[in-house]
Amino acid sequence: MKRLILIIGPNGVGKSTASAELFGILPRAAYVEADALRWFFDPGPEPSQPCDETIALRRENLYAVTRNYLASPIIDTVILPYGLHGYRAALLQGLLADLQAELEFELVTVLLDCSRDENIRRMRVDGRDAQRIARSLDRSRSAYAGARDMFPGLICIDTTKLTPHETAAAIAELMK
Numbered sequence: 001m002k003r004l005i006l007i008i009g010p011n012g013v014g015k016s017t018a019s020a021e022l023f024g025i026l027p028r029a030a031y032v033e034a035d036a037l038r039w040f041f042d043p044g045p046e047p048s049q050p051c052d053e054t055i056a057l058r059r060e061n062l063y064a065v066t067r068n069y070l071a072s073p074i075i076d077t078v079i080l081p082y083g084l085h086g087y088r089a090a091l092l093q094g095l096l097a098d099l100q101a102e103l104e105f106e107l108v109t110v111l112l113d114c115s116r117d118e119n120i121r122r123m124r125v126d127g128r129d130a131q132r133i134a135r136s137l138d139r140s141r142s143a144y145a146g147a148r149d150m151f152p153g154l155i156c157i158d159t160t161k162l163t164p165h166e167t168a169a170a171i172a173e174l175m176k
Contacts, residue, residue: 002070002105007081009112011136012123014164015081021168028076030069037061059091070103085143109151110171114160
């Protein structure tokens with residue numbers, strides 16, 4: 001059975017970094033870099049409020065890449081780090097519904113979290129400015145309050161004292 005490991009969590013928690021580490025641990029895996037699939041001209045009023053056409057294109061890009069990996073006979077596991085803030089939660093729900101209607105796979109959802117202070121430290125290390133950090137703390141962390149309802153069987157990992165490799169190893173251990 002194919003497996004889609006969905007790694008969610010607030011901005012700056014380490015989803016992408018831990019996912020890249022996990023990719024290096026799991027055999028026959030693929031890593032979908034969702035952020036890279038949305039790097040194109042956006043005619044919306046501002047990057048945090050894209051227009052409907054932009055959202056549709058982002059969804060189609062994400063669907064196509066994820067679907068292709070899940071359908072591939074050489075891939076067993078697809079790793080998808082994804083943030084749920086703003087319009088992205090609804091986009092993900094539709095994407096998962098479409099994938100589940102077309103393909104058979106096990107969905108494993110992992111919520112990464114860390115303390116607020118550690119989250120701020122990590123965002124500073126990433127080079128995020130004070131305004132972006134404040135916006136992330138305000139919008140992104142609150143987006144996960146209902147995650148348990150959205151994803152039955154949600155696995156939660158506190159990464160406050162974990163390195164990205166330790167986080168990936170913990171996820172890999174759960175996949176055994």
